[in-house]
Amino acid sequence: MISVLVVDDDFMVARLHRKIIERTPGFTVASEAHTGASALDAVARLRPDLVLLDLYLPDLGGLEVLRRLRAGAGGGTEPDVLVVTAAREAETVRSALRGGAVHYVIKPFEAPVLQQRLRDYERRHRQLAAMRAPGQEDVDRIFGTPAASRMPKGLSRETAALVRRTLIEADGDLSAAECAAVSGLSRGSARRYLEYWAATGRAGVSLRYGATGRPERRFHWSGG
Structure with a gap:
């Protein structure tokens, strides 16, 4: 099972995201966090595989949380991060990608959109776990390179x-x-x-x- 930490300042939204994750096979919710500081603390304690991260948080911005996680602020653990936010500025999207986010989902969205992103992540997670020495075609497939460009x-x-x-x-x-x-x-x-x-x-x-x-x-x- 892939464990997920849900990070959102809105308690109702966090609960909704929890339900979507729990309805997606192969995933379990480790916990919820509603501030950037509590998110970093939860990562260090619970060591989730994936963080569902909102960017609008009351203390640390989500991009700062992402940066600190990549710098080792999660207690030595470095989970993957899937950004889920209403922020749609191009520079924000670029910053999330540069920071290592595996995907970026813009609110509002229908539940199947998030479930599909989770399934995509689970597929890549499973493929990487099964590989010893991947070839270029394997890597292209994991990174979603279109078949026509392979x-x-x-x-x-x-x-x-x-x-x-x-x-x-x-x-x-x-x-x-x-x-x-x-x-x-x-x-x-x-x-x-x-x-x-x-x-x-x-x-x-x-x-x-x-x-x-x-x-x-x-x-x-x-x-x-």
Whole structure:
């Protein structure tokens, strides 16, 4: 079970958040706190996994609580923090992200919104606990990198960058054989990366027809 400390200066709101958490499988509420100072004390005593943190508190602001937690004010424990607040200024959001908040939920919201954020957190928590030496695809998945921006299995970012540079620096378009000759890759490898860039829309493809046989696919860099 993932233990959660609910921090909100409004007792009724804190109680509502407690109910939402308790209705979400895999979570339990460690306690509630209604000031920044009591939140820091509760973290040190209870060592929760996650803090549901409002930013508007009567003594310490929520961002200051977040900063102190990251500086070790929680008695050596450093829980994850999910910000739940009415503050919607861009700089406040940026400060929360820079401070290490795992997510930022703006009040008011419907209960399913918070439950989904909790489920997302629980999924990442479980995945990280099960990993010994995660690869890039594993890390991308945990951080929510869109699938379209991940490298397909068997391709590397370094080689993709090499083929990209080869296309950008070419005088005109290139066939797979020409790209291989310039980059030092095998023809098969060059073709796979050229087709990858074409599939992402970053490389254009044209066909050159010869006297016999299939037309030759030629590639040029088209942007980005």
